[in-house]
Amino acid sequence: MNRIRVALADDHPVVLAGVRALLNADPEIELVGEATCGRDALRMIEEAMPDVAVVDVSMPGLNGLELTERVARDCPTTRVLVLTVHEDAAYVQPLLKCGARGYLLKRSAADDLLRAVRAVATGGIYLDPSVAGQALADSSGAAGDPDAARSGEALSPREAETLRLIARGLSNKEIARRIDVSVKSIETYKARAAEKLGLKTRAEIIRYAAARGWLDALTLR
Structure with a gap:
């Protein structure tokens, strides 16, 4: 064998x-x-x-x-x-x-x-x-949440990009280096986005990203 x-x-x-x-x-x-x-x-x-x-x-x-x-x-x-x-x-x-x-x-x-x-x-x-x-249960619930999909319109491009990269597992430092801003700026983008969407944990961020289709096809930079 x-x-x-x-x-x-x-x-x-x-x-x-x-x-x-x-x-x-x-x-x-x-x-x-x-x-x-x-x-x-x-x-x-x-x-x-x-x-x-x-x-x-x-x-x-x-x-x-x-x-x-x-x-x-x-x-x-x-x-x-x-x-x-x-x-x-x-x-x-x-x-x-x-x-x-x-x-x-x-x-x-x-x-x-x-x-x-x-x-x-x-x-x-x-x-x-x-x-x-x-x-499997969490994914089913997130994918069918129309309110979560609509709420993404309130995010700025930087806030959306920050959440997307957080969901992919990057640290604040790695995200700051990737989009060429300070770590402090990343912390601000994350906090603002989480407040707008009512997201309190990384798990909620990941489920939100999955529901939006942000993790279906990854784009490398």
Whole structure:
């Protein structure tokens, strides 16, 4: 039987080492590459063409949403399994829309990583049980909220762009660098937008972005 070829992308050395050890301990899995930032991960995946790419959501360069979209588009034989600390179920549907085939919490990795890799490699979809039910329910509610869609008209272009990038997992510093403004300005845009829309948490921002279709097709800059 052919071994499952897996690539790994995470910017935390301790996590990288732990996941590497889990993968290398399984004789049916072959680790074919590692990366610590999104752009390096994309190049590595394009070169190695693994069966499964295990990627973090929050990485420098390209975040997990952007990386997933690019891999799904450019490397259709590679299936993406997201491995993340984010227990916020609102991340799940946007990632699945971008092409991810699995979503696993890092705290579950010791018990479930190998099971998730096998499920994804054989064409299935794996969702961490801790977030699966809530994620699917939240997505259904957000997508059908016409008031949320109308309320976006009140946002300025900068406010809308800030919310869009927050929903994709970027930090205030990364957003400020991307649109060439100060971190303080980003904080102001975020606060104004959240007040206009009545959004209080990152989960609500992500669900709002998904309902608006902002995460359906990612545009790289």
